[in-house]
Amino acid sequence: EALKKEVEAFEITNEATLEQFRQQYLSKKGAIPELMSKIKDIAPEERRNYGAAVNALKQLAEEKWRSHKERLEQLPEAVEPPIDLTLPPLTEPMGGVHPLSIVRRQIVQVLERMGFCQADGPEIEDDFHNFTGLNFPPDHPAREMQDTFFIERNPDILLRTHTSSVQIRVMKNNRPPMRMFSVGRVYRNEAISARAHCIFHQIEGFFIDKAVSFADLKQTLYHFAKELFGKETQIRLRPSYFPFTEPSAELDISCNICKGKGCNICKYSGWVEIGGAGMIHPNVLENCGIDPEEYTGFAFGMGLERITMLKYQIKDLRLFTENDWRFLEQFEGLF
Numbered sequence: 001e002a003l004k005k006e007v008e009a010f011e012i013t014n015e016a017t018l019e020q021f022r023q024q025y026l027s028k029k030g031a032i033p034e035l036m037s038k039i040k041d042i043a044p045e046e047r048r049n050y051g052a053a054v055n056a057l058k059q060l061a062e063e064k065w066r067s068h069k070e071r072l073e074q075l076p077e078a079v080e081p082p083i084d085l086t087l088p089p090l091t092e093p094m095g096g097v098h099p100l101s102i103v104r105r106q107i108v109q110v111l112e113r114m115g116f117c118q119a120d121g122p123e124i125e126d127d128f129h130n131f132t133g134l135n136f137p138p139d140h141p142a143r144e145m146q147d148t149f150f151i152e153r154n155p156d157i158l159l160r161t162h163t164s165s166v167q168i169r170v171m172k173n174n175r176p177p178m179r180m181f182s183v184g185r186v187y188r189n190e191a192i193s194a195r196a197h198c199i200f201h202q203i204e205g206f207f208i209d210k211a212v213s214f215a216d217l218k219q220t221l222y223h224f225a226k227e228l229f230g231k232e233t234q235i236r237l238r239p240s241y242f243p244f245t246e247p248s249a250e251l252d253i254s255c256n257i258c259k260g261k262g263c264n265i266c267k268y269s270g271w272v273e274i275g276g277a278g279m280i281h282p283n284v285l286e287n288c289g290i291d292p293e294e295y296t297g298f299a300f301g302m303g304l305e306r307i308t309m310l311k312y313q314i315k316d317l318r319l320f321t322e323n324d325w326r327f328l329e330q331f332e333g334l335f
């Protein structure tokens with residue numbers, strides 16, 4: 001009788017108490033089998049009643065165990081930690097602007113203040129806009145200066161290797177004076193390393209009008225460099241070659257990291273290259289229906305990654321495309 005009360009009163013609330021119940025009453029060493037084993041000590045005339053009572057108790061306990069087991073199995077698992085609606089919400093980390101976007105926006109602002117208007121062109125180009133219109137002769141080694149991803153051959157369709165293709169598009173569809181720029185992705189078949197990538201970005205600018213001179217180009221680049229890298233920045237133009245400009249130059253800025261004292265970035269020269277420039281070749285003007293006797297123009301092209309690396313002292317180009325949160329997080333909040 002006492003044991004029956006006990007079995008009835010036992011509270012089964014979870015898996016642990018269910019198992020405890022089983023061990024205490026039903027398992028081989030439990031209380032009910034123990035009662036059963038005592039049947040041989042009972043007087044023969046009472047055995048019948050005794051056996052019936054113990055059997056009833058056993059059934060009761062088994063039934064209780066089974067029903068609780070079923071109930072617990074049906075409970076949804078997630079009930080354990082109750083949700084505390086009074087807790088303050090978890091704050092999500094704020095996203096930031098990608099460093100290339102930060103610098104691109106600065107460049108756009110500087111060029112727009114100087115009166116340049118933004119133009120756009122496709123990343124999938126034909127041979128004319130990427131090469132032929134820009135005065136690259138068919139078999140000239142200059143075509144190999146820029147290892148190209150071809151999509152189709154004859155007629156050639158390719159991923160543009162520079163933003164100078166946008167120049168051709170704008171020049172064909174507009175009349176001078178024009179002062180335009182374009183920013184965008186370009187593609188070259190290069191092995192990816194800390195200093196080279198097959199996808200990168202260029203900024204292209206050009207100005208065509210009557211009597212535009214090399215001095216105008218130089219002053220524009222000088223102002224641009226000071227706006228972007230600080231008032232003390234100097235520029236240097238080194239003679240170079242591009243099929244679409246004559247004369248052509250490589251554009252260097254004074255190293256803003258060591259300020260001329262010498263560092264790894266400028267290889268102890270005090271200067272770092274950021275792009276190319278020159279006077280638009282008469283053939284290019286002619287290819288776009290502009291009379292080179294009447295108009296002259298300058299053009300410049302620069303690498304967005306290169307400029308961003310110099311501004312933020314980033315030493316590996318691959319960081320821009322890896323999307324490593326620890327890198328990107330450092331530019332957070334610069335909206």
Ligand code: PHE
Binds near residue numbers: 161162204242278299
């Ligand atoms: N298109 C050249 C390059 O990708 C850069 C350039 C642009 C040079 C405009 C001169 C004038 O290397």
